[in-house]
Structures are given as structure tokens and as C-alpha cells.
Amino acid sequence: MRALDETRGAVRVEEVYDTDIQDLWEACTTPERLARWIADVSGDLREGGTVHAVFTSTWSGPAKVEVCDAPHHLLLTTAPGADDESQIEVWLTPEGPRTRLVVEERGLPVDALHFYGAGWQVHVEDLGRSIASDGPAHVGGWSEQTPASAWHARWTELTPEYHDTTIG
Numbered sequence: 602m603r604a605l606d607e608t609r610g611a612v613r614v615e616e617v618y619d620t621d622i623q624d625l626w627e628a629c630t631t632p633e634r635l636a637r638w639i640a641d642v643s644g645d646l647r648e649g650g651t652v653h654a655v656f657t658s659t660w661s662g663p664a665k666v667e668v669c670d671a672p673h674h675l676l677l678t679t680a681p682g683a684d685d686e687s688q689i690e691v692w693l694t695p696e697g698p699r700t701r702l703v704v705e706e707r708g709l710p711v712d713a714l715h716f717y718g719a720g721w722q723v724h725v726e727d728l729g730r731s732i733a734s735d736g737p738a739h740v741g742g743w744s745e746q747t748p749a750s751a752w753h754a755r756w757t758e759l760t761p762e763y764h765d766t767t768i769g
Contacts, residue, residue, distance in 0.1 A: 602714040602768050610711040610768065614721040615703040620732050622693050625700045626672030628732060629691055638731040638738045639724050651681075657727070657739060657749035658720050658756070664689075702728070715763035722763075723755045 604610045618625055628634040632642045644652035648669040655661040660679075667688075668676035675691040687708035694701045702725065709717050727738035739749040748756075 602718045602763070602766060604711050604714075604768055605707065606711075608711055609708050610714045611705055611707040612709060612714055612717045612721050613703065613705040614718075614725050615701060616725045616729065617696060617699050617701045618729060618732055619699055621698065622672045622695045622700045624732070625693055625702060628728060629675065629693070629702070630669070630671070634731075637736065638727040654679075655743070655745055657724070657743050657752040659743065659745055659748045661745040711768070714768060715760060715766065718763040718766070719756050719759035722759055723752050726755065727752065 602610060602612050620628075628638070630646065632646070635642050638657075640654040640656045642652050642654045644650060644663075646652055646666065646669075648666050650666050652664050652666065653662070654664055662680050662683075664677045664679045665681045666675075667678055668674055673693050675689075677689045678686060679689060680686045687706055689704065689706045692701075692703045694703075704721060704725065706717060706721065730738040739751055741750060743749040743752070
């Protein structure tokens with residue numbers, strides 16, 4: 602977590618997964634695979650297109666696909682043009698038979714970074730479970746009003762730890 606200025610900040614998480622880059626790219630860019638671990642996504646998934654997402658955390662709204670350089674780089678602008686606009690950038694790098702995923706979200710309220718840090722950690726953990734099981738990380742689903750129960754429980758557990766972390 603780091604401050605970008607007095608009001609906005611960024612959260613960056615990374616993890617190495619036991620899968621090849623193509624499989625991880627598909628998990629991060631296809632609606633069927635995204636719905637297994639992070640969000641229900643619909644719309645135009647091509648570069649320049651706009652999608653609508655409902656995340657396991659309950660965040661919902663539009664996102665514009667700014668960059669889609671398969672299978673290495675993805676850049677989305679969430680809530681384009683709104684006061685709470687942010688950017689989510691994803692990089693994938695092969696490491697032998699495994700793949701490193703780096704996710705950074707920028708433009709977040711600096712006083713709420715701990716909430717986002719905990720949330721992104723849970724998302725990358727959920728992705729790992731989905732890849733390991735080749736199935737959904739969440740049973741029972743979620744909506745704009747109700748988070749995925751396992752996501753929310755883990756987020757609630759991690760949030761105090763992230764709150765106590767110094768912002769760099």
C-alpha cells in the first residue's frame with residue numbers, strides 16, 4: 602500500500618501460481634473463469650470495450666478495458682469518469698512452469714487503503730483456490746448487496762492486520 606498524493610493511493614499484491622501463463626490469463630480475462638473467483642463480468646471484453654462487473658466484495662459498476670496485451674498485461678479503468686474512478690493493472694510473468702501475477706489498483710482513497718489491501722489479498726487467495734480445484738472458490742454466490750460469505754469472512758480477518766500496516 603502506498604500514497605500517491607494526499608488523497609489517493611495504490612494497493613499492489615502479487616502471487617505465484619502453479620499454472621502456466623495461458624491458463625492464468627484465461628482465469629483473469631474470461632467471464633466463466635472470472636466468475637469462479639472474483640466477479641461476474643459481462644459486456645465487451647476487448648481492448649477499448651466496456652464491461653460491467655459485480656465483485657465478490659459487492660463492488661459493482663462499469664470498467665473500461667484500456668490495455669489487453671495477451672497473455673501479459675491488462676489495464677482496466679473502473680467507474681470511468683466518476684469521482685471514485687480507479688485503475689486496475691495486471692501483469693503476468695512466467696516463472697518456469699509457474700506464473701507470477703501482479704495486481705495494482707491505483708486511485709483509491711488513501712484513508713481506506715487497508716480495506717482494499719485486505720480485499721485484494723483475499724482475491725488472490727481465491728484465485729489460487731480456484732486454480733487448484735479447477736472450479737469455483739465461492740459456493741452460494743454473491744450480489745451487489747451481499748458479498749461472497751467466505752470472501753467476507755477472510756476480509757474481516759485480514760482488515761485489522763492491513764490497518765496496522767504502515768503505508769509506504
